[in-house]
Amino acid sequence: MSDDLPLGLMLGLLFVLVCLSAFFSSSETGMMSINRYRLNHQAASGDRSARRVVELLKRPDRLLGVILIGNNLINNLAASIATILAIHFFGDVSGPAIATLSLTIVVLIFGEVTPKTYAAIRPDRIAIPASLVLAPLLKVFYPLVWLVNAISNSLLRALGVKQLNADKDNLTRDELRSVVHEAGSLIPTRHQAMLLSILDLENVTVNDIMVPRHEIVGLDLEDDLETLLGQIRQSQHNRLPIYKGDVNNVLGILHLRNASRFLTKPDLNKAAIVQEAREPYFIPESTPLHTQLLNFQQQKRRIGVVVDEYGDVQGLATLEDILEEIVGEFTTDVADTHRDIHPQTDGAYIIDGTANIRDLNKALGWQLPTDGPKTLNGLILEHLESFPDAPACLQIGPTRLEILEMRDNLITSVRCWHQNVRRLSGE
Structure with missing residues (x-):
């Protein structure tokens, strides 16, 4: 009985060691596979568990150090116990070989592939609970982790790796586009289209969305006063450019809400119309839409006159035109x-x-x-x-x-x- 007890303890200890190996293996994969953007959002919302994982991921070299130190200690101890058990059952000659083969299969299936696969599929379920163990382990093994990392980081610097902290999770425009596409049903199709349209604003200029010159509806001061008043009363636009003779000679932009100020005047003339107009705002035709959207906001404008490199008027661009690039046409007709x-x-x-x-x-x-x-x-x-x-x-x-x-x-x-x-x- 006394001989069986140590044998039972060793078998139980070997089982525990394989489970611990599975824990460290799954922790490594779970920590590295977890969605950083969701994690950062949870941490910013006050989730303490998410904050703990974020802190661990700030120094991946230390995190991987404590995980690999623990995993290697566990696997080496398991190998020693398995060898003792194999020698006990199969003798000194074939025991070590049988132990190596058997333990490799067991650890590979139960300590590596299975836990890592699960962690890759469900990283949140592994990484957050594992952080409860890894955070204190990092403090306990910090001297050993520091020594291992010091040697490892020196080798990395020799290979040209200067930045050892985790890089910020910055996305390029194409990567962000892929994230939006892959969101699937998490983001409604309509919202996906709007997000992608915003990303495309930089690739589109005001020349692409402007009302071309030949379609500009405006007030030509060379027309008689009655014609101008008729255009103002029947206009379908809120803002009308005022020019003289040729659209290149733009004098201002008239907002029709200001028309009531001169329409009731008994001595109405063309000068009164021009007086109520705001000075024109000119836009280079090559201005990207995302830049012009900010310019409209800063200048407190909703319409601009698009000009080419020679200063000739090419068309009109409005804030509504840019917004339609994002949300689609406003009209249902x-x-x-x-x-x-x-x-x-x-x-x-x-x-x-x-x-x-x-x-x-x-x-x-x-x-x-x-x-x-x-x-x-x-x-x-x-x-x-x-x-x-x-x-x-x-x-x-x-x-x-x-x-x-x-x-x-x-x-x-x-x-x-x-x-x-x-x-x-x-x-």
């Missing part, structure tokens, strides 16, 4: 929103040549190139490299285009087909 697009019964579309390419891509789900000309007319002329003498056809990617009408060197009407035909939303 499809006919008004896509007034340049005319669906046909055969699945084709008759499109105005002045239609904006980005608007076409968003409305129809196409992939026409947007890194060059901004309008369909410009895109066709760029591909043809000349003005066609007669109606012509061409293909850009999966989109086929047929010129239907030209006027004054401007393509005014185009018939388009696409391999992946998609109807406008709301039809």
Whole structure:
């Protein structure tokens, strides 16, 4: 009986050691696999367990040091006990070999693969409880951990690794885009689209979203007073640019809420209209949308005149235009929103040549190139490299285009087909 008792104790101790090996192995994987962003959010919300894990992860070299020291001590002790047991049962010759093979299989399955796999799948369930043990262990074994890390860090510095603290979890724009995509049902589809649109603002300039020059609705001071008043009363826009003769000569921007100040004057004249206008705010056409959004906020503006490098007016950009890039069109009137697009019964579309390419891509789900000309007319002329003498056809990617009408060197009407035909939303 006295001989059996130590044997039973050793078998029990070996079982405990394998369990401890599983603990350290799963702790290593769980700590390194835990979602840092969720963890930081929980810590900022006052979760003490999350704060404890965050503190441990600030120095991964020390954390890994205490885990590996513990794991190696446990495995070496388990190997010694397994060898003693194997010699007892199988003799001095074959016992060590059997112990090595048996313990390798047991530790590999129960002390490494299984716990690490579980920890990789459920890191929160492992890392947070494990921190209760690892934090005090780090204090107990700190001298040994410090010595091991001092040697290890010296070798890392010799290899060119200077930063030994955990890097901040900064994400690039593409990585953040992947995070949004992979969020799945955790973020509603509509919200995902808005977040991705915000990330795209830097890649889009005001030239891409502006109202082009030929579509600007404004007040020309060379018109008679009655014409100007008629435009003011019937305008569908809240703000109107005021210019004289040519849109390049912009004198100001009139907010229609100020129109009541001069409409009731008995001696109304054009000077009174200009007096109520605010000085124009000019925007370089290459300004990225994310920059212009901040500029609108800082300047307390909602509309700006877009100019090119020569100072010539190219169009108008509004705060609403930028917001629509993020949240989509405000209007629900499809006919008004896509007034340049005319669906046909055969699945084709008759499109105005002045239609904006980005608007076409968003409305129809196409992939026409947007890194060059901004309008369909410009895109066709760029591909043809000349003005066609007669109606012509061409293909850009999966989109086929047929010129239907030209006027004054401007393509005014185009018939388009696409391999992946998609109807406008709301039809």
